[in-house]
Amino acid sequence: MTDWNALSDEAFRRQVRTFFETEYPEELRHLPHRAKFAEIRQWHEKLYAKGMVAPAWPVEYGGMGLEASKLLIFYEEQQRWGVTRGRDMGVQMVGPLIIKFGTQAQKHYWLPRILSCEHIWCQGYSEPGSGSDLASLRTSAVIDGDYFVINGQKIWTTMAHDATHIFMLVRTDPRATKKQEGISFVLAEMNQPGIAVRTITTLAGEDEFCEVFFDNARAPCENLIGELNKGWAMAKTLLGFERIFIGAPNLAQNALVQLRTIAQGRYMFNDPVFRDRFAKVALDVEDHAALYTRFADQLKRGETLGPDVSMLKIWVTETFQEITELMIEAAGPDGGMIGPLQVGNVGIDVLANFYKARPTTIYGGTNEIQRNILSKAVLGLPE
Ligand SMILES: Cc1cc2nc3c(=O)[nH]c(=O)nc-3n(C[C@H](O)[C@H](O)[C@H](O)COP(=O)(O)OP(=O)(O)OC[C@H]3O[C@@H](n4cnc5c(N)ncnc54)[C@H](O)[C@@H]3O)c2cc1C
Known part of the structure; x- marks a missing residue:
């Protein structure tokens, strides 16, 4: 396994630059739209084979374990060559939260599937009327036996139509006195009867965003990350x-x-x-x-x-x-x-x-x- 941090910053930059310049497909440089997974599958496989899918994750979870200076270099080179971010919400957003707040069993189950892109994630935070004022969100999750039953709507969910899973902030205690309290962080499978996705076409004519509707959608209680009703503070650490x-x-x-x-x-x-x-x-x-x-x-x-x-x-x-x-x-x-x-x-x-x-x-x-x-x-x- 490569110890990236043992390289000097200059040597690391050279290696990453050469890798991008020789391996990244020319036709995918500076893509004007967010790519669907099918479009970038082969590129993902190259990154996966080199262990370069998750630059910021610790090595023990399959990441590159890069220190801050190397991480910046990695992203600078990625942007310089016009390398797509790919379908990175798993790696950039939900993965770090699972690493920080998940149980051993959750890490063991979810993290390898994020790296391999067996699971492709979208971010369910914003709702109609709850964007900048996100803590006012209303999508509810009520515990029914071993499941959360979820009702409500998310919006501006980037690439939800190309995702297998959604990580979301949901209201689990409607009686909490402060709006930031009573919010939990829950993972759900997209392919289920209680979830409907409608794409929103952008000015550029791309189907990049979605509305996601939850009508008695279900997620097992074991998909709760961190403590019940404490999701707000957790999500902010991202x-x-x-x-x-x-x-x-x-x-x-x-x-x-x-x-x-x-x-x-x-x-x-x-x-x-x-x-x-x-x-x-x-x-x-x-x-x-x-x-x-x-x-x-x-x-x-x-x-x-x-x-x-x-x-x-x-x-x-x-x-x-x-x-x-x-x-x-x-x-x-x-x-x-x-x-x-x-x-x-x-x-x-x-x-x-x-x-x-x-x-x-x-x-x-x-x-x-x-x-x-x-x-x-x-x-x-x-x-
Ligand atoms: C490209 C893109 C991708 C996105 N992807 C996702 C995603 O994957 N998942 C997801 O959950 N969300 C996503 N979003 C949604 C994004 O997080 C929200 O659009 C953003 O938080 C703003 O919320 P809003 O659109 O509801 O606007 P509002 O909060 O309603 O704001 C409307 C206007 O009022 C201004 N305003 C609001 N409050 C204040 C204030 N207190 N002081 C001064 N001005 C204020 C805002 O600046 C803005 O100009 C995405 C958005 C974009 C543009």
């Missing part, structure tokens, strides 16, 4: 690494390279107003990358990130949106065309970039919520 990951600079950096290509191809740099606007976003990308490095260094030193990390996500997503808007302008009359625009010998999908940038300010905690965090926890402003 946020750790995610907070820097969603603020990584690659989204904006990749888009800037494409904007530069279009602008050169269309002689836009002859226009001083465009040049000014390009310079502004280019500097924003540089400054953001410098800030990201500061947070990354904190992690590498083993320090915990503070609430100020919220800056990263706001900055990168809004810069990404600005760049994609400039791309449309730079493309002129072709800016509204569906499919790749040929610039020299490169194909650039202007609209797909624009669409991809839209939801980035919403997921992972909206930018308004991130600003609330900054105003309260960093600046100490009154509510």
Whole structure:
């Protein structure tokens, strides 16, 4: 078994980069949509064979056991080469919770099936009316013998139509006085008569999200992770690494390279107003990358990130949106065309970039919520 942490950071980066560049299928680079498992099965099998499915998991559970600096390098290289995240909610979200809060039996059963993708997961948190205010969720789970009986609705469930299982927050004690209490973390099989899935088509025409309806759906009580009614605090612990990951600079950096290509191809740099606007976003990308490095260094030193990390996500997503808007302008009359625009010998999908940038300010905690965090926890402003 490879001891990744024994390598220097540079040697590790080289190995990961070479692996991605030689093994990752060219046609799957920078996919403009979330891939279904069937599309990426062969890539998953390669990762699985190399023991590289779960970079952050401890080695004893089949992960790579990467220390913080190597983990950042892994994700940086993944994004740099445009490697899809795949169907990673098992590895990124439910797996870490099972590792931290699950019983031995739960770890033994669920973890290997996450790694092999025998089980493919979706995240059932948001509900109509309970997104930013997630703790107000109403989907209920009532114990009936050895089972939870689940009723309610989830929404914006990414790729639920391609999932075999759902991990969800459900209300198990409706009488709890605080809304954060009385919520539990439960796993359920998707393929059962009590669950119906309806896809939601995105602006880009992709079926990426779903509504999931529960009508007396059932999950065995042994699928409860952690303590009954204590799911809220547990789910919040998931946020750790995610907070820097969603603020990584690659989204904006990749888009800037494409904007530069279009602008050169269309002689836009002859226009001083465009040049000014390009310079502004280019500097924003540089400054953001410098800030990201500061947070990354904190992690590498083993320090915990503070609430100020919220800056990263706001900055990168809004810069990404600005760049994609400039791309449309730079493309002129072709800016509204569906499919790749040929610039020299490169194909650039202007609209797909624009669409991809839209939801980035919403997921992972909206930018308004991130600003609330900054105003309260960093600046100490009154509510
Ligand atoms: C690409 C994508 C993938 C997603 N995948 C999943 C998934 O797999 N599973 C899942 O459970 N959910 C998923 N979501 C849902 C996501 O978590 C929610 O969209 C998000 O939490 C916001 O909730 P909402 O859509 O209900 O908006 P709301 O919370 O209703 O917010 C509407 C608007 O009001 C603003 N707002 C709300 N409260 C405040 C406040 N206190 N102060 C200032 N402004 C406020 C928001 O910023 C936003 O602009 C996904 C969303 C996206 C975009």
